[in-house]
Amino acid sequence: MESKPAFNQIQEMPAAVLRVEDLHKYYELGETRVHALRGVSLGIERGEFVAIMGASGSGKSTFMNILGCLDRASAGRYFLEGIDVSQHDKKALALIRNQKIGFVFQGFNLLARTTALENTELPTLYTKIDNLERKKRASEALALVGLADRAQHYPSQMSGGQQQRVAIARALVNRPSILLADEPTGNLDSRTSVEILQILQDLNDKGLTIVLVTHEHDIAEFAKRVLVFRDGKIRKDDPVRDRPRAAEVLKALPTLED
Ligand SMILES: Nc1ncnc2c1ncn2[C@@H]1O[C@H](COP(=O)(O)OP(=O)(O)OP(=O)(O)O)[C@@H](O)[C@H]1O
Ligand SMILES: [Mg+2]
Numbered sequence: 001m002e003s004k005p006a007f008n009q010i011q012e013m014p015a016a017v018l019r020v021e022d023l024h025k026y027y028e029l030g031e032t033r034v035h036a037l038r039g040v041s042l043g044i045e046r047g048e049f050v051a052i053m054g055a056s057g058s059g060k061s062t063f064m065n066i067l068g069c070l071d072r073a074s075a076g077r078y079f080l081e082g083i084d085v086s087q088h089d090k091k092a093l094a095l096i097r098n099q100k101i102g103f104v105f106q107g108f109n110l111l112a113r114t115t116a117l118e119n120t121e122l123p124t125l126y127t128k129i130d131n132l133e134r135k136k137r138a139s140e141a142l143a144l145v146g147l148a149d150r151a152q153h154y155p156s157q158m159s160g161g162q163q164q165r166v167a168i169a170r171a172l173v174n175r176p177s178i179l180l181a182d183e184p185t186g187n188l189d190s191r192t193s194v195e196i197l198q199i200l201q202d203l204n205d206k207g208l209t210i211v212l213v214t215h216e217h218d219i220a221e222f223a224k225r226v227l228v229f230r231d232g233k234i235r236k237d238d239p240v241r242d243r244p245r246a247a248e249v250l251k252a253l254p255t256l257e258d
Helices: 060-067 090-100 116-126 131-144 160-172 190-205 246-252
Strands: 016-029 032-045 049-054 075-080 101-104 178-182 209-213 225-230 233-239
Touching: 016 060, 016 209, 032 060, 032 209, 032 233, 049 060, 049 190, 060 178, 060 209, 090 101, 090 116, 101 160, 116 131, 116 160, 131 160, 160 178, 160 190, 178 190, 190 209, 190 246
Parallel strands: 049 209, 049 225, 101 178, 178 209
Antiparallel strands: 016 032, 016 075, 225 233
């Protein structure tokens, strides 16, 4: 057997933070079985900003929930920062999710009787950090989304855009390297949507890997890469050329009087 020089044995590993291979998801509902993902394979590198589009029912949320370790695929493999998490049980998934992933749910999902600061703090309750550090990190996360001055407000005392920003702060509080957002602008007017996209573009510039689901082309264009799902499969995967900067677009949009 030939001996090879050591440097030949070192494989150049691509910096994929997320890699899925032939993912399938079945939902069993009594007699019926929904085949929601039908063989999805994909790699997402560090620093990417990916938008996922596709008709209602095409499998976007199903896919996001698996990426976010909120659910498991029925078949196929999922590598999260090189770790095969396909066989992880619920507890192991929750642990890895809490360390690596921030998740923004559609419709904010904030606790009503809880201030912006406390809402933001929530994911830190499952970590070992102490109370003071908790408050510090939550304040920092709120500042990142421009809400330092709203820390003591309750959700009902904030606009939709502000509530969504609290949801983003909450997703960032454990300092994840990946942010997953399922329709983060679904309930927002167009100016507020672009404001959210500005925050996401800024975070992405700082190195955060982002995957977002949207129904709107105008929103997807702010990402660097757009995937289109159809019937549980990826049908298109294209880079975005000449993507707009949300900060620039905002300058051209009329401001709402209030
Ligand atoms: N918990 C569930 N139990 C059974 N079937 C489900 C479940 N969640 C989703 N489905 C089915 O799986 C398919 C994909 O649903 P999914 O929620 O991933 O679609 P989506 O692309 O996110 O749609 P939308 O744009 O409406 O949010 C649909 O046919 C849906 O009815
Ligand atoms: Mg969905």
